[in-house]
Amino acid sequence: MQVLIRGWSARNLRGGLRSLEIDLGEQPNRWTLIQMANGMGKTTTMTLLRQIFTNEPLPPAQVLELRGGSEVEGNFEVRLLIDGKPYRLGFEFDFRDGSVHRYTVRAGTRDGGKVPGRVLPSELGDLLTPELARLFVFDGELARTIRDMKQQTADNAIRALYRLGQITGLKTSVDKLVDLEQRRAAAMTSAIEERGMTRLRNARDDATKVKRRLEKEVRSTRTLLDERRAERNRLEAAVEERLSEDEGLRERLEDLNRRELLLKVETNALGGEALALLRQPPQVHPRLRERLQFLGGRLFELKLPETISSEFFRDLASKDVCVCGRPLGHAEKDHITNHSHRYLAQDQISVINQMKLALRESQDEVGEFDAKIGQLGEKLVERQSLKSARDRLELESVSDGDDDMERLRRQLAEAKTEIERLESQHERLTTRDTHRQRTLRLNWESNLPMCEAEVKERDDRLTVASNTRSFKLKAETLKDLITDFERRALGRLRERVRVRTNEKLHQIARTERLEVTRIAGGLEISSPDTAAKAGVSEGQSLSVAYAFLTSLLSEAPYRLPFVVDSPAVSLDNVNRREVGRLIPSFFDQMIMFVISSEREGFADTFYDKGDDVRFLTVIRENGVVRLDDRLKVFKTFQDREAA
Amino acid sequence: MSFTLHNRARTWFGIQDQRGFARTMDPATKESTPRFLMFDAFYSCLLLGLDGERHGRAEDLETDEFAKVYPEAYRGQAELIAGLLVDAELRRQEIEPEDRESIEAEMVRLLDLKSSTRLSAEGDRLLNLYAAVGFEKLDAALPAPDNLEDFLVAYHRLWGSNG
Numbered sequence: 001m002q003v004l005i006r007g008w009s010a011r012n013l014r015g016g017l018r019s020l021e022i023d024l025g026e027q028p029n030r031w032t033l034i035q036m037a038n039g040m041g042k043t044t045t046m047t048l049l050r051q052i053f054t055n056e057p058l059p060p061a062q063v064l065e066l067r068g069g070s071e072v073e074g075n076f077e078v079r080l081l082i083d084g085k086p087y088r089l090g091f092e093f094d095f096r097d098g099s100v101h102r103y104t105v106r107a108g109t110r111d112g113g114k115v116p117g118r119v120l121p122s123e124l125g126d127l128l129t130p131e132l133a134r135l136f137v138f139d140g141e142l143a144r145t146i147r148d149m150k151q152q153t154a155d156n157a158i159r160a161l162y163r164l165g166q167i168t169g170l171k172t173s174v175d176k177l178v179d180l181e182q183r184r185a186a187a188m189t190s191a192i193e194e195r196g197m198t199r200l201r202n203a204r205d206d207a208t209k210v211k212r213r214l215e216k217e218v219r220s221t222r223t224l225l226d227e228r229r230a231e232r233n234r235l236e237a238a239v240e241e242r243l244s245e246d247e248g249l250r251e252r253l254e255d256l257n258r259r260e261l262l263l264k265v266e267t268n269a270l271g272g273e274a275l276a277l278l279r280q281p282p283q284v285h286p287r288l289r290e291r292l293q294f295l296g297g298r299l300f301e302l303k304l305p306e307t308i309s310s311e312f313f314r315d316l317a318s319k320d321v322c323v324c325g326r327p328l329g330h331a332e333k334d335h336i337t338n339h340s341h342r343y344l345a346q347d348q349i350s351v352i353n354q355m356k357l358a359l360r361e362s363q364d365e366v367g368e369f370d371a372k373i374g375q376l377g378e379k380l381v382e383r384q385s386l387k388s389a390r391d392r393l394e395l396e397s398v399s400d401g402d403d404d405m406e407r408l409r410r411q412l413a414e415a416k417t418e419i420e421r422l423e424s425q426h427e428r429l430t431t432r433d434t435h436r437q438r439t440l441r442l443n444w445e446s447n448l449p450m451c452e453a454e455v456k457e458r459d460d461r462l463t464v465a466s467n468t469r470s471f472k473l474k475a476e477t478l479k480d481l482i483t484d485f486e487r488r489a490l491g492r493l494r495e496r497v498r499v500r501t502n503e504k505l506h507q508i509a510r511t512e513r514l515e516v517t518r519i520a521g522g523l524e525i526s527s528p529d530t531a532a533k534a535g536v537s538e539g540q541s542l543s544v545a546y547a548f549l550t551s552l553l554s555e556a557p558y559r560l561p562f563v564v565d566s567p568a569v570s571l572d573n574v575n576r577r578e579v580g581r582l583i584p585s586f587f588d589q590m591i592m593f594v595i596s597s598e599r600e601g602f603a604d605t606f607y608d609k610g611d612d613v614r615f616l617t618v619i620r621e622n623g624v625v626r627l628d629d630r631l632k633v634f635k636t637f638q639d640r641e642a643a
Numbered sequence: 644m645s646f647t648l649h650n651r652a653r654t655w656f657g658i659q660d661q662r663g664f665a666r667t668m669d670p671a672t673k674e675s676t677p678r679f680l681m682f683d684a685f686y687s688c689l690l691l692g693l694d695g696e697r698h699g700r701a702e703d704l705e706t707d708e709f710a711k712v713y714p715e716a717y718r719g720q721a722e723l724i725a726g727l728l729v730d731a732e733l734r735r736q737e738i739e740p741e742d743r744e745s746i747e748a749e750m751v752r753l754l755d756l757k758s759s760t761r762l763s764a765e766g767d768r769l770l771n772l773y774a775a776v777g778f779e780k781l782d783a784a785l786p787a788p789d790n791l792e793d794f795l796v797a798y799h800r801l802w803g804s805n806g
Contacts, residue, residue, distance in 0.1 A: 264672070292726050292727065355761075376792055436659070
């Protein structure tokens with residue numbers, strides 16, 4: 001990705017920026033030297049260029065300081081070429097309240113060009129941080145801080161340009177995943193640490209103990225129930241046997257048994273047939289049949305369902321001409337569509353027709369339910385009568401002084417009562433019917449299926465907590481790996497930049513050879529054969545900074561312009577020539593603000609570079625600022641300070 | 644569709660393992676006794692409800708449905724039950740038999756061929772409300788029986804006594 005500056009303009013700003021237009025051309029020259037006197041707005045221009053590339057907010061105090069006259073509004077705009085596409089980034093200042101409005105103008109976009117804010121290709125937008133802007137719109141302060149090992153200037157520059165922040169961002173993503181997993185787990189348990197795990201394990205074990213107790217109770221209840229049922233059967237058989245010992249009673253008893261058995265079979269058969277008839281609504285009661293017939297009759301008389309369905313009207317609304325031949329306009333179509341829902345849909349018509357058919361088919365079979373219930377009623381009467389007969393038989397035996405019979409009947413009654421109690425207990429222990437569980441007010445400590453569910457839930461909680469803890473530990477390991485990867489990446493990039501920096505330093509700083517021995521936050525500098533160098537001149541600092549920045553920027557995956565203010569003012573003549581000869585070749589575009597004293601030894605190295613270089617001189621005459629692009633003016637311009 | 648019972652119906656019908664009158668059933672004769680379905684319980688209440696002119700209360704229904712479709716034993720009855728619902732709604736709203744437009748509007752509101760009950764979502768909702776009020780009638784009129792035969796005879800008698 002390549003970014004080039006095509007120019008900038010300023011309006012109503014202080015210094016020489018009341019009305020200034022710097023045009024570097026549609027395709028800017030590789031090098032531009034802009035000569036202007038101090039106080040003409042170089043520092044302001046550099047600051048605004050740095051800020052316009054980033055999303056850094058401009059405080060109102062700074063905006064108010066930019067005010068150049070009585071005008072209440074001002075403007076600063078930079079024109080760019082990003083991968084060949086034109087962009088304009090701008091500030092509109094309001095000096096009444098110190099506010100600023102950012103905007104972007106993009107050619108050939110659907111939004112018609114001007115949009116609020118800084119809108120750049122996303123890759124570039126993320127890259128252009130204030131830290132990076134200080135590198136390519138070069139901040140002279142950087143030349144001093146870049147050597148401070150306590151500050152992170154050099155490291156931050158490497159991190160920003162090679163986007164190591166994205167690797168750091170991976171750790172944030174891992175944290176988010178862990179957080180997500182923990183939140184998911186929190187729905188079931190809050191325990192992730194070992195102490196919580198123990199608590200969950202104990203809770204699961206407690207429920208398991210209760211489950212074992214309930215299983216034991218179920219087994220013992222079933223055993224008791226089986227025993228009591230066997231006892232009941234034995235007692236019933238004993239009663240019968242006792243009765244059958246009496247010859248007179250035996251015959252009656254056998255007859256009773258035979259009739260009871262037969263009655264049971266007949267009752268079941270009739271019950272099944274009656275139930276089948278109950279499932280046919282017209283059979284249940286004549287009133288239901290009459291209602292269905294009446295409804296069918298009404299539908300017939302009212303000609304419902306219509307042969308015309310709602311679908312017909314919806315189709316009609318899509319036509320331009322009605323079936324009657326009249327044209328259908330928007331109003332007619334809307335009316336037809338809005339009223340079509342009042343008509344039955346085709347499928348509803350089908351339901352009604354099926355309903356009418358079902359009604360017709362069911363009419364021949366009425367009255368069967370009545371008949372079956374009549375027969376069933378007779379059987380119930382007979383059942384009651386047989387039960388009474390059996391009671392009488394047993395009572396006759398007792399009244400004949402049969403003490404055994406009396407004892408057997410008493411024991412049988414007790415057995416039945418006990419069976420009822422045990423059945424109830426068994427139901428409480430084993431019912432899976434949730435509604436029944438609620439009715440009986442059961443809980444996991446009294447009902448086995450509920451206890452099994454509780455054990456499973458507690459076991460799940462334990463598993464989830466255990467998995468979450470394991471997940472978190474794995475995430476920590478992954479983050480350590482990322483940190484290690486980031487450290488190694490930074491280390492290798494530092495070394496790569498350091499070697500390149502030294503190659504350039506050997507060429508620039510010829511008067512005293514300097515070397516970067518280590519990059520760790522800042523740059524550690526030494527002279528060959530001496531230890532770390534403490535005292536370094538301003539010129540040497542600048543040489544080191546240039547060598548570092550050009551190594552960094554020229555090999556980075558992004559091709560950015562390099563803008564610098566007074567690039568050679570603190571260098572001696574030898575170093576100036578080397579800087580002038582070496583540094584500009586590393587950039588696709590370099591814009592240099594120079595003062596007249598930098599012409600000798602620096603600017604003059606560009607005089608013979610032909611069309612690749614443009615020389616601009618900003619001149620203020622009688623309070624009016626104008627731009628001159630002639631080399632001869634550039635060569636001879638004398639600003640007040642230099643003069 | 645979702646069929647939902649009145650929240651006291653399970654106890655009244657002695658439902659256990661999806662079967663009515665099961666709690667008092669002798670295990671020895673369970674297999675030979677006709678199976679009274681949960682849907683039979685719902686349907687018995689529904690017919691009583693549809694015979695009247697009012698809805699039951701949604702808050703009296705169980706929170707969970709017990710079935711989504713008609714059981715096999717009710718094959719072919721969906722259209723008739725839908726017809727009874729339409730009839731009940733026409734009576735409840737006192738729609739005149741000659742009021743063709745209102746009758747058609749009710750059918751539009753209540754019917755849907757695509758549903759297994761042949762009823763729209765609104766129709767299904769009303770079915771549950773009619774079944775709920777039907778249960779109230781049943782519970783008020785009869786003591787809870789402990790076998791199918793007693794229930795069938797008593798249910799039939801209840802229809803007779805309702806005029």
